[in-house]
Amino acid sequence: MLLYISKRLFQGVFVVVGISILIFIISRVVPGDPARMALGPRAPQYAVDELRREMHLDKPLPVQYCYWFSGVIRGDFGKSINTKRPVMADVKEFLPATIELALFSGFLFIFFSIILGLLAARYRDTWVDGIIRALSYTGIAVPAFVVAVILMLLFGYVWPIIPVLGRLSSDITAPPVITGLITVDSLATGNFTAFFDALKHLLLPSLALAVGPLFQEARILRSSLTDNMGKEYISVATGYGISGSVIMRKYLLKPSFIPVVSVMGLDFASLMGNAFLVERIFNWPGISRYGINAMLNKDLNAISAVIVIFGAIFIVVNIIVDLIVASLDPRIRLGGK
Amino acid sequence: MERLLDIRNLKVWYSTYRGFAKVVDGINMHVGKGEKVGLVGESGCGKTTTMKSILRVLDSRKVHIPEGEIIFKGSDILRMNYNEIQQVRRRSISMISQEPSAALNPVFTVGDQIMEVIRHSGQFDKNFSKKDMKSLAIKAIRDVLISDPERIFDSYPHQLSGGMKQRICIVMALVTPRELLIADEPGTALDVTIQDQIHRLLRSLVEEKHMSLIMITHSLGVARELVDRIYVMYAGNIVEAAKTKDLFKNPLHPYTRGLMDCVPRLSGGGVSEGIYGYIPDYINPTPGCRFYPRCPDAKEVCSRQKPPATVATENHLVACFKYN
Numbered sequence: 001m002l003l004y005i006s007k008r009l010f011q012g013v014f015v016v017v018g019i020s021i022l023i024f025i026i027s028r029v030v031p032g033d034p035a036r037m038a039l040g041p042r043a044p045q046y047a048v049d050e051l052r053r054e055m056h057l058d059k060p061l062p063v064q065y066c067y068w069f070s071g072v073i074r075g076d077f078g079k080s081i082n083t084k085r086p087v088m089a090d091v092k093e094f095l096p097a098t099i100e101l102a103l104f105s106g107f108l109f110i111f112f113s114i115i116l117g118l119l120a121a122r123y124r125d126t127w128v129d130g131i132i133r134a135l136s137y138t139g140i141a142v143p144a145f146v147v148a149v150i151l152m153l154l155f156g157y158v159w160p161i162i163p164v165l166g167r168l169s170s171d172i173t174a175p176p177v178i179t180g181l182i183t184v185d186s187l188a189t190g191n192f193t194a195f196f197d198a199l200k201h202l203l204l205p206s207l208a209l210a211v212g213p214l215f216q217e218a219r220i221l222r223s224s225l226t227d228n229m230g231k232e233y234i235s236v237a238t239g240y241g242i243s244g245s246v247i248m249r250k251y252l253l254k255p256s257f258i259p260v261v262s263v264m265g266l267d268f269a270s271l272m273g274n275a276f277l278v279e280r281i282f283n284w285p286g287i288s289r290y291g292i293n294a295m296l297n298k299d300l301n302a303i304s305a306v307i308v309i310f311g312a313i314f315i316v317v318n319i320i321v322d323l324i325v326a327s328l329d330p331r332i333r334l335g336g337k
Numbered sequence: 338m339e340r341l342l343d344i345r346n347l348k349v350w351y352s353t354y355r356g357f358a359k360v361v362d363g364i365n366m367h368v369g370k371g372e373k374v375g376l377v378g379e380s381g382c383g384k385t386t387t388m389k390s391i392l393r394v395l396d397s398r399k400v401h402i403p404e405g406e407i408i409f410k411g412s413d414i415l416r417m418n419y420n421e422i423q424q425v426r427r428r429s430i431s432m433i434s435q436e437p438s439a440a441l442n443p444v445f446t447v448g449d450q451i452m453e454v455i456r457h458s459g460q461f462d463k464n465f466s467k468k469d470m471k472s473l474a475i476k477a478i479r480d481v482l483i484s485d486p487e488r489i490f491d492s493y494p495h496q497l498s499g500g501m502k503q504r505i506c507i508v509m510a511l512v513t514p515r516e517l518l519i520a521d522e523p524g525t526a527l528d529v530t531i532q533d534q535i536h537r538l539l540r541s542l543v544e545e546k547h548m549s550l551i552m553i554t555h556s557l558g559v560a561r562e563l564v565d566r567i568y569v570m571y572a573g574n575i576v577e578a579a580k581t582k583d584l585f586k587n588p589l590h591p592y593t594r595g596l597m598d599c600v601p602r603l604s605g606g607g608v609s610e611g612i613y614g615y616i617p618d619y620i621n622p623t624p625g626c627r628f629y630p631r632c633p634d635a636k637e638v639c640s641r642q643k644p645p646a647t648v649a650t651e652n653h654l655v656a657c658f659k660y661n
Contacts, residue, residue, distance in 0.1 A: 125398075232439035235394040240454045240509065241426030250453070254444050329444055330493040 001326070001333065008322055012315045019311035020072065020304075024065050027300045033057075034300050038081035072308065078301035082294060087305045090290060095309065096180025097167060098279070098286035102271040103181075105206035109214035110264055116214070117221025117260070124226055132218065139215030145277035148208035152281060155204060163201050165283045172197050205282040209275060213267035220263055224256040258329050265321025269314040338369035340408075341517060341549050342391070347405030349386050349395070351619075357401065358619040360386050362573035362627070365646070368517065373543065373550040375560035375581070377596070378570035384553045385435070387570075388519045390415075392432055393422055409517075427458050431510040435522040435553075437502035441494040447505045448474060448490035451512055458513040477512040478505070481538060500531040507535070511542055517549045525555075536563055557596055561585060569593045572617055572627040575646070579653040589655040591634050626657070634659055 035051040036043070052058050055078070056067045071078060077087035120132040156164035167182055168174055175185040175194050183202070186194035228234065229252065237251050276288035287306060294302035326333040349361035361383040368374045376384050389395045391407055391414060407414040409425060417425070434440040442450060451474045455461070461470070471490070478486035481504040494502055503523060510518055520539060524532035540563050543550045552564050560567050560581065567584050569577040569592065577590040588594050617627055626632070629639040638658055646656045 230396070232434055232436055233442045235389070236432075236434050236440045236506075236509075237442070237453075239389075239392040239394045239426055239432050240457060241423045242453055242457050243423075246453065246457075250445065251442050255442070258444075330446075331443060331495050334493065334496065 077305035109210040113217035116218035120222040121225035136215035269317040375564035
């Protein structure tokens with residue numbers, strides 16, 4: 001097991017380096033001069049040249065990469081042309097909001113997809129299964145930003161009981177920044193008003209993000225469960241008089257969760273990157289929205305930082321998922337024949 | 338001989354989109370105490386369905402049993418409540434499935450699965466510790482001629498060969514005392530030498546423990562080696578039942594004869610004639626004999642009427658108008 005973990009971590013490092021090279025090359029070959037864009041069309045040529053030198057844009061690409069990557073390792077992604085601040089400061093400000101959103105959304109879709117999947121499998125081919133199936137197809141087909149707009153319309157206009165913009169109401173003082181996750185920080189400082197207010201603000205955007213993965217995973221869990229119910233080893237276990245609860249727990253749930261966990265991990269990791277439309281709609285000050293703004297303004301350092309960070313998060317989440325799957329499935333843990 | 342299990346006029350239907358598939362069509366068979374009985378027929382003739390209905394492990398949402406009784410030690414299994422059938426499954430009857438790879442749960446060690454069977458058997462009092470259970474399991478693994486039972490105990494199914502998995506299935510079936518073992522084509526998925534070993538092993542274990550055995554197989558040759566009495570099944574009907582010796586000396590039903598011709602002989606050369614055609618439609622079966630379309634000796638009456646089981650000679654039953 002330990003060998004397996006270290007192997008996965010080792011691979012992960014290589015993937016991060018690979019991503020950094022790729023994103024660096026892509027960000028440098030797109031047309032447009034970042035220095036010119038930063039200074040505007042009217043800036044004199046000598047000022048542009050000076051900025052180019054300052055940003056090492058006059059050096060060959062491999063040298064530029066080395067400058068850049070040595071900074072990245074120290075946590076320095078350079079300055080953002082857009083916000084005129086170090087990119088790392090922006091990331092520190094915006095990333096926690098997205099992480100908070102993704103965590104909450106992940107919790108929602110994991111929790112409810114398991115419940116719906118179990119219900120649909122337990123009452124398969126009845127009306128319960130039918131309703132969940134119809135809901136699922138709708139939920140999978142409708143994109144998150146449409147759900148977001150509908151939710152906003154419902155709860156911002158028709159029935160305004162839940163706040164629809166930002167992370168906190170303006171009349172509530174934000175808790176001191178410890179982790180950057182407002183819910184965690186407010187709990188840590190015992191500020192329950194802020195905690196509940198932050199939760200309310202989280203509800204709609206995370207729900208909008210959760211809808212797609214939620215129903216998709218409910219479907220996968222249902223089919224995986226019904227699939228395993230028909231397995232010979234279930235009828236063998238029944239034939240030995242093994243009690244229903246043991247069959248459920250041991251013989252059915254554990255093997256059925258293996259495919260679901262993998263998809264959950266992928267969905268969770270892609271939440272971060274896919275959040276930008278939802279973040280935009282709910283005015284959520286997250287890294288996804290920041291990344292899109294950086295792209296529109298050709299803010300190279302910011303783009304690279306956002307993508308490297310997303311890549312690293314993706315890899316970490318995937319390693320965690322692989323470890324969970326390996327702990328569930330001995331065929332992966334021990335290497336199958 | 339005292340009857341341990343007595344199946345009377347059992348019908349098992351599967352519901353399909355086209356209607357009921359009448360897979361088991363009123364069969365009668367019985368097993369005496371300590372008797373070894375074979376149920377022989379080609380794939381899809383309803384052997385496994387019959388056996389699974391004894392332990393009631395068929396999917397109740399798809400299966401309908403319109404008629405019949407399965408009397409085990411005086412009470413009808415089909416009319417037992419949940420607790421009663423659980424007692425039968427835990428203490429009295431065990432079944433070896435035909436696919437050893439599919440019969441074992443891939444995410445738990447085989448030891449874990451054997452222990453679960455022991456734990457549920459309810460045959461041990463509270464003083465019987467987990468350690469005692471484990472040593473019982475290890476002993477049972479050693480009994481099926483596995484030389485390093487401790488290592489196998491901690492293995493997962495995917496780490497074992499097919500023959501090993503088949504042995505583990507036998508261990509699960511025999512680790513606690515039982516009265517009847519149903520073996521559903523054990524070894525079919527394995528190569529012939531291993532299959533032969535498994536069969537010998539099974540026979541010696543069953544005899545040693547004075548159990549009754551129902552051996553399901555598609556091969557008359559295997560049945561001849563292992564059992565005292567043979568039921569020949571065709572398309573959900575028992576077409577012939579006799580002592581093994583009598584059946585081979587004097588096969589009566591045309592289907593039984595066809596089956597015997599199917600066995601390739603080492604000398605004599607050539608492929609035998611065999612039986613033409615396929616197993617019939619179960620959804621709209623013919624009103625007459627189900628073997629009629631393939632029968633070389635078919636008469637006019639065979640297409641209209643079901644042949645009743647007739648006593649040909651003592652203890653030799655055949656369902657064919659030829660002997661009526």
